[in-house]
Amino acid sequence: MDSTTLETIRLxxxxxxxxxxxxxLAVGVAGIAGVVMAAMTRPDAFEAAGRQSKMAWVAILAVSTIALLLRLPFIAWFAAVAVGIYFFxxxxxxxxxxxxxxGW
Known part of the structure; x- marks a missing residue:
């Protein structure tokens, strides 16, 4: 094989x-937005929804964002799921x- 073919295969x-x-990168940016949104939300809304506390979600999203932007192997996939759970x-x-x- 010539070098052009090898370069195409590598690409x-x-x-x-x-x-x-x-x-x-995209989910990490969404995680940053999620941290800001969660931090600006009233704490009693999380309690009324029966979810983890506000600070727990801020921490989950912050750690997830760091894992995503640093592309930590294997952990970044769990982080992407955590960001998805928050948004969806x-x-x-x-x-x-x-x-x-x-919800009605």
């Missing part, structure tokens, strides 16, 4: 690593409580 095989890096489960329920919808 193609590095695409998953670039995609993972981009995903961790905890945050919508808290928004319903704060708006007075209570």
């Amino acid at each position: 193609i095989t590095s695409i998953p690593a670039y995609a993972q890096w981009l995903m961790f 489960d905890v945050r919508p329920q808290i928004n319903n409580i704060l708006r007075g919808n209570y």
